[in-house]
Amino acid sequence: MKNSFFGVRSGLAAALAFGLSHATFAATELTVYTAVEAEDLKKYAARFNEDHPDIKINWVRDSTGIVTAKLLAEKENPRADVIWGLAATSLLLMKGEGMLHAYAPNGLDGLDSKFRDKSNPPSWTGMDAWVAAVCVNTVESDKHNLPMPASWKDLTKPVYKGHVAMPNPNSSGTGFLDVSSWLQMFGEEGGWAFMDQLHQNIDHYTHSGSKPCKQAARGEVAIGVSFAFRGAKSKAAGAPLEVIIPSEGIGWDMEATAIVAGTKKLDAAKTLVDWSVSEKANKMYNEGYAVIGIQRLAKPVEHFPENIPQAMIDNDFEWAAQNRKRILAEWQKRYDSKSEPKS
Amino acid sequence: MAGASYLSGTRGSPLRRKSSSDDRAMRLFILVIAIYLVIALAFPLYVMFSKSLENSQGGFVGLQNYLEYFNTPSLVYSIQNSLFIGFVTTCITVTIAFVLAYALTRSRMPGKPVFKTIAMIPILVPSLLPGIALIYLFGRQGLINELLFGHEIYGPIGIVIAEVFFTLPHALIIIITALSIADARLYEAATALRASRPRIFFTVTLPGVRYGLISAAFVVFTLSVTDFGAPKVIGGDFNVLATDIYKQVIGQQNFEMGAVVSMVLLLPAGLAFVVDRIVQKKQVALLSARAVPLEPLPNKRFDSLMLVYSIIISIFILGILGVCQFAALVKFFPYNLSLGFSNYQFDLMDGGGWDSYFNSIEMASYTAVFGTIIVFAGAYLVEKGQGLGPIRGAFQFLAMLPMAIPGLVLGLAYIFFFNSPSNPLNFLYHTMTILVISTITHFYTVSHLTATTALKQMDSQFESVAASLKQPFYRTFLRVTVPVCTPAILDISIYLFVNAMTTVSAVVFLYSPHTTLASVAVLNMDDAGDIAPAAAMGMMIFYTAAGVKILHYLLSRGIESRTQAWRVAVAN
Numbered sequence: 001m002k003n004s005f006f007g008v009r010s011g012l013a014a015a016l017a018f019g020l021s022h023a024t025f026a027a028t029e030l031t032v033y034t035a036v037e038a039e040d041l042k043k044y045a046a047r048f049n050e051d052h053p054d055i056k057i058n059w060v061r062d063s064t065g066i067v068t069a070k071l072l073a074e075k076e077n078p079r080a081d082v083i084w085g086l087a088a089t090s091l092l093l094m095k096g097e098g099m100l101h102a103y104a105p106n107g108l109d110g111l112d113s114k115f116r117d118k119s120n121p122p123s124w125t126g127m128d129a130w131v132a133a134v135c136v137n138t139v140e141s142d143k144h145n146l147p148m149p150a151s152w153k154d155l156t157k158p159v160y161k162g163h164v165a166m167p168n169p170n171s172s173g174t175g176f177l178d179v180s181s182w183l184q185m186f187g188e189e190g191g192w193a194f195m196d197q198l199h200q201n202i203d204h205y206t207h208s209g210s211k212p213c214k215q216a217a218r219g220e221v222a223i224g225v226s227f228a229f230r231g232a233k234s235k236a237a238g239a240p241l242e243v244i245i246p247s248e249g250i251g252w253d254m255e256a257t258a259i260v261a262g263t264k265k266l267d268a269a270k271t272l273v274d275w276s277v278s279e280k281a282n283k284m285y286n287e288g289y290a291v292i293g294i295q296r297l298a299k300p301v302e303h304f305p306e307n308i309p310q311a312m313i314d315n316d317f318e319w320a321a322q323n324r325k326r327i328l329a330e331w332q333k334r335y336d337s338k339s340e341p342k343s
Numbered sequence: 344m345a346g347a348s349y350l351s352g353t354r355g356s357p358l359r360r361k362s363s364s365d366d367r368a369m370r371l372f373i374l375v376i377a378i379y380l381v382i383a384l385a386f387p388l389y390v391m392f393s394k395s396l397e398n399s400q401g402g403f404v405g406l407q408n409y410l411e412y413f414n415t416p417s418l419v420y421s422i423q424n425s426l427f428i429g430f431v432t433t434c435i436t437v438t439i440a441f442v443l444a445y446a447l448t449r450s451r452m453p454g455k456p457v458f459k460t461i462a463m464i465p466i467l468v469p470s471l472l473p474g475i476a477l478i479y480l481f482g483r484q485g486l487i488n489e490l491l492f493g494h495e496i497y498g499p500i501g502i503v504i505a506e507v508f509f510t511l512p513h514a515l516i517i518i519i520t521a522l523s524i525a526d527a528r529l530y531e532a533a534t535a536l537r538a539s540r541p542r543i544f545f546t547v548t549l550p551g552v553r554y555g556l557i558s559a560a561f562v563v564f565t566l567s568v569t570d571f572g573a574p575k576v577i578g579g580d581f582n583v584l585a586t587d588i589y590k591q592v593i594g595q596q597n598f599e600m601g602a603v604v605s606m607v608l609l610l611p612a613g614l615a616f617v618v619d620r621i622v623q624k625k626q627v628a629l630l631s632a633r634a635v636p637l638e639p640l641p642n643k644r645f646d647s648l649m650l651v652y653s654i655i656i657s658i659f660i661l662g663i664l665g666v667c668q669f670a671a672l673v674k675f676f677p678y679n680l681s682l683g684f685s686n687y688q689f690d691l692m693d694g695g696g697w698d699s700y701f702n703s704i705e706m707a708s709y710t711a712v713f714g715t716i717i718v719f720a721g722a723y724l725v726e727k728g729q730g731l732g733p734i735r736g737a738f739q740f741l742a743m744l745p746m747a748i749p750g751l752v753l754g755l756a757y758i759f760f761f762n763s764p765s766n767p768l769n770f771l772y773h774t775m776t777i778l779v780i781s782t783i784t785h786f787y788t789v790s791h792l793t794a795t796t797a798l799k800q801m802d803s804q805f806e807s808v809a810a811s812l813k814q815p816f817y818r819t820f821l822r823v824t825v826p827v828c829t830p831a832i833l834d835i836s837i838y839l840f841v842n843a844m845t846t847v848s849a850v851v852f853l854y855s856p857h858t859t860l861a862s863v864a865v866l867n868m869d870d871a872g873d874i875a876p877a878a879a880m881g882m883m884i885f886y887t888a889a890g891v892k893i894l895h896y897l898l899s900r901g902i903e904s905r906t907q908a909w910r911v912a913v914a915n
Contacts, residue, residue: 059856069596171595219678237675
């Protein structure tokens with residue numbers, strides 16, 4: 001749009017003309033918003049282009065909270081054509097705002113029933129489950145004589161004081177799935193009581209969900225509450241990490257796909273969503289994630305703890321999406337004021 | 344400028360000082376640039392203010408958001424935190440900068456140009472970079488974290504150290520200027536009256552630079568209160584206003600509250616701005632035409648003391664950079680200290696990869712070229728133009744305003760203004776153009792002042808003579824004004840280029856998938872925990888900015904020898 005505007009009227013004042021820079025006249029371009037880890041984006045686009053070379057993907061990637069914020073901010077004037085790889089709770093939020101274009105992709109029937117929106121046709125379809133996990137740096141925990149935690153409740157023991165980092169649920173999708181899972185597992189009161197205790201041990205809250213694990217990998221903290229994918233990747237990169245699945249069960253969210261209502265490129269968008277639920281796509285998700293939309297295809301992932309499917313709680317996404325705002329406000333009220341001026 | 348060619352300067356009555364078509368053209372131009380500032384500054388700010396009075400559905404709710412804000416303790420603490428950081432940073436930076444400026448102007452120590460150049464380095468890096476270096480120095484795995492004696496670098500200590508690094512050059516420039524205009528006659532008189540050195544210092548030196556010190560203090564205060572990079576990287580859970588805006592907008596999707604915090608942040612910045620303007624005016628008045636420049640006398644003990652001090656400051660600055668470069672090259676700190684370039688694989692990280700680096704260079708180049716044209720033409724029309732008094736007054740005000748607007752606030756205002764579907768300029772959203780506009784506007788004031796100062800040095804007779812020779816104004820402008828002001832024009836373009844490379848706050852809300860930027864990539868990589876690649880990208884920004892700066896130095900020496908010979912002639 002901007003290119004044709006500038007390109008056609010070449011006589012426009014020079015002061016305006018510097019918008020003309022990325023003129024590409026190739027195939028259909030889709031603007032795709034995503035929270036998929038940055039290192040996977042090129043792979044995802046390349047695999048898709050093997051089958052559909054005529055559709056170019058322009059990624060907009062950020063943390064879950066940021067992508068969600070961007071989409072909501074642009075509600076009146078959407079920039080995205082497709083969302084590929086965003087938390088199902090965020091997509092449910094958007095569905096409630098009427099921002100998604102319901103569509104039943106070819107191959108919908110093959111998906112595990114959990115991995116789709118309940119409405120018909122569904123507003124979104126799932127790709128893979130991204131599950132909470134605890135990254136423990138073995139070098140640092142030895143240094144500080146920390147026992148290996150086995151459960152969430154273990155993390156509230158005084159011995160871990162100042163050694164734990166976790167993501168701020170306001171910006172991080174991982175942070176939110178942790179908090180919402182604790183509230184579901186331990187009940188509303190028990191969940192907040194647990195977090196009150198955990199807060200005593202938290203060294204700091206991070207903006208992104210991968211950061212606590214990467215910090216644990218570097219030894220900047222001993223224990224990072226993060227997600228299994230990140231832990232497995234850092235371990236593969238040579239970090240002295242142990243990836244723990246707490247015994248009470250783990251929160252999880254789905255990475256999911258949806259078409260943004262009002263897109264001018266509906267056909268290309270449908271093509272992408274069709275592909276996103278295909279067997280080929282699912283095998284691709286399986287390279288990083290143990291639990292995928294077509295679970296019968298799933299193979300074990302290296303460095304991934306094996307007991308993940310059993311540990312995943314029966315997550316109520318509708319509840320989480322509906323209560324998201326309230327939970328985040330309560331969390332902020334309780335824990336975001338660690339910044340009280342110190343005397 | 345090409346649009347003016349249809350206007351002929353030969354028409355009009357010979358009795359008038361200027362031809363009327365000339366006047367009309369000038370008025371047209373000043374109107375165009377004034378409209379630019381209104382669109383790029385006044386409208387967005389107004390829209391943001393009105394957003395702060397709305398709920399998320401767009402309904403008017405009066406002061407409800409403000410009430411909610413002041414009833415949320417965690418948000419209100421940030422006001423105290425920001426003021427605390429600003430106050431402490433100001434005290435430390437102004438003290439350090441004063442002593443260094445004193446060493447550079449009042450001692451005979453060797454190596455002054457070297458020390459001055461090193462002290463200017465922080466201007467060439469994003470404010471995120473000192474934060475990253477501090478993590479490597481004083482973090483849990485820090486190289487010298489014992490020096491903190493168990494204190495935590497994440498939080499106020501880290502923020503203040505990073506802010507001191509970041510603000511030092513700004514304070515130093517102002518204080519050096521203030522110290523340079525001292526009148527040697529006062530010192531002679533004091534010495535003749537047998538005043539002791541300390542007494543001279545407190546009765547002559549300090550009063551002489553008091554306005555410079557106040558001005559430096561307010562600049563540092565504003566910079567450190569509105570800076571976003573340092574608290575983002577090293578602040579831990581110590582929230583400040585700038586990070587609150589980011590969290591509200593990015594993390595919580597609460598744009599209205601972001602607007603409220605922005606309005607709160609405008610207060611200290613605006614206040615500092617007003618005080619600074621008043622003080623700046625007084626500083627000029629101190630200059631007497633008959634003042635004699637002060638030549639410092641050698642004093643072995645004092646000079647070596649100053650030398651040691653300058654070396655310490657230089658080690659601090661170079662150390663921060665060195666640590667970042669080291670961090671960028673180490674494979675897996677702290678467990679594998681072998682060196683390599685694996686952290687430069689930006690394409691595997693958040694932030695947009697190597698594209699963002701080249702986008703930054705592109706964006707900085709556009710900002711330098713178009714920004715210089717807009718700023719210089721605007722300053723020229725305000726200084727030399729005739730008529731349209733009220734519009735020129737308003738223009739002058741608008742040109743000074745960006746100094747008081749934090750970059751994050753401007754960026755948020757741009758989201759509100761440019762992403763509204765009803766705005767005909769909506770097509771600019773998510774383009775390179777909006778990044779350029781935002782950056783030019785954010786750094787407008789200093790550029791404008793530089794241009795104005797240069798123009799004021801030119802005798803207005805040039806214009807009168809040209810008019811009497813019936814030359815159209817643009818010919819005088821292109822043949823006389825621009826060549827004479829070349830050094831200033833170069834200064835402005837370099838200032839804009841460097842700041843466009845390093846700024847995070849003015850662009851962090853506005854980049855798009857096509858226009859990711861290096862400085863934002865540093866932020867995003869750090870956010871994702873990829874701190875070593877963040878350091879690597881930060882150093883890429885430094886090398887680029889430094890390279891351009893060196894180029895500028897060589898270029899301006901060449902140009903000055905060709906075009907500025909008249910200055911020597913005038914001085915003689």
